[in-house]
Amino acid sequence: MVADDKGLLAIDESIGTCNRRFAALGIPETADRRRAWRELIVTTPGLGQSISGAILCDETIRQRTGGEASFVSVLDDAGILPGIKVDAGTIELAGHPGEKITEGLDGLQARLATYAEMGARFAKWRGVIAVDADRPSRGCVEANAQALARYATICQQVGLVPVVEPEVLMEGSHDLARCAEVTEAVLRAFFRHADEQGVMLEAMILKPNMVLPGLDCANQEDADTIANATVNCLLHTVPASVPGIAFLSGGQTGELASARLNAMNLRFRGRMPWQLAFSFARAIQQPALQIWAGQDDRVQAAQAALAHRAMCNHAARRGAYDAAMELTPAAASAR
Numbered sequence: 001m002v003a004d005d006k007g008l009l010a011i012d013e014s015i016g017t018c019n020r021r022f023a024a025l026g027i028p029e030t031a032d033r034r035r036a037w038r039e040l041i042v043t044t045p046g047l048g049q050s051i052s053g054a055i056l057c058d059e060t061i062r063q064r065t066g067g068e069a070s071f072v073s074v075l076d077d078a079g080i081l082p083g084i085k086v087d088a089g090t091i092e093l094a095g096h097p098g099e100k101i102t103e104g105l106d107g108l109q110a111r112l113a114t115y116a117e118m119g120a121r122f123a124k125w126r127g128v129i130a131v132d133a134d135r136p137s138r139g140c141v142e143a144n145a146q147a148l149a150r151y152a153t154i155c156q157q158v159g160l161v162p163v164v165e166p167e168v169l170m171e172g173s174h175d176l177a178r179c180a181e182v183t184e185a186v187l188r189a190f191f192r193h194a195d196e197q198g199v200m201l202e203a204m205i206l207k208p209n210m211v212l213p214g215l216d217c218a219n220q221e222d223a224d225t226i227a228n229a230t231v232n233c234l235l236h237t238v239p240a241s242v243p244g245i246a247f248l249s250g251g252q253t254g255e256l257a258s259a260r261l262n263a264m265n266l267r268f269r270g271r272m273p274w275q276l277a278f279s280f281a282r283a284i285q286q287p288a289l290q291i292w293a294g295q296d297d298r299v300q301a302a303q304a305a306l307a308h309r310a311m312c313n314h315a316a317r318r319g320a321y322d323a324a325m326e327l328t329p330a331a332a333s334a335r
């Protein structure tokens, strides 16, 4: 999943989230358009050169392409491992106003067995941590960390690789140091629960946020400062036996996400015990979605933009991304 400088592509947005992104572009919020969008993605020529695995959602793994192939078989043919989002989304955490807990542990083992039979090789679960002066609470961090650890053990019991996604949100006016403090606390809590639950660290992928200033913070740091803060946070908290760390993008633009990942791999080359990869949704999909806008005659142009972002991140894994790569014809058509 993190070999050959490749990374994961998340296309597992819930029906509600996918519909919200479609609505913003005037795309009909139908099962057929969601299917068409995901088909466009998985049939992108050459995608397997940069992408090792794609995370599907329950709706997509049950759908078929226009040519009647299952999404799993299309991914298999492209040399891309099929994965599946298995959490059931978030609800308010009782007793903790404004904080969330992720649902979906009940019956998880049976659901995972079904997905494995359908061809999934790995799974994903996202916990969400909001930041402000008083949050996160210890109760929120512990509850989400324990759920992530229990999910990971259940995955490993049925032979799926768990992608463990504790997301510290970008919303807020907190600064870089506060994000680092919260991310460290969350990762420490997860690995403590992982130990208690018996998670095999060698057989999981961590999908954290980058350490970033809040969206409303006046001080938006440069890529090198963010790279230092993020990798130092991970070096403090993530055991060397974890083979790979694959970041979520969290609402960063595609270009910023690539530049920051690149800075990390460039500055810390040879000094990290794990592979530092990506598992982006918006930072790979968004320019292509804007080009496609639901129109079948724009599929090829959208696929070119998608392949371009995937390739930029493939380069960022080697520390070989350069902003000048954004001036290629594919990128120009994405503007």
Ligand code: 13P
Binding pocket: 010, 126, 165, 248, 249, 250, 251, 279, 280, 281, 282, 283
């Ligand atoms: P973003 O890269 O858009 O944050 O999405 C990653 C993801 O998988 C969200 O759960």
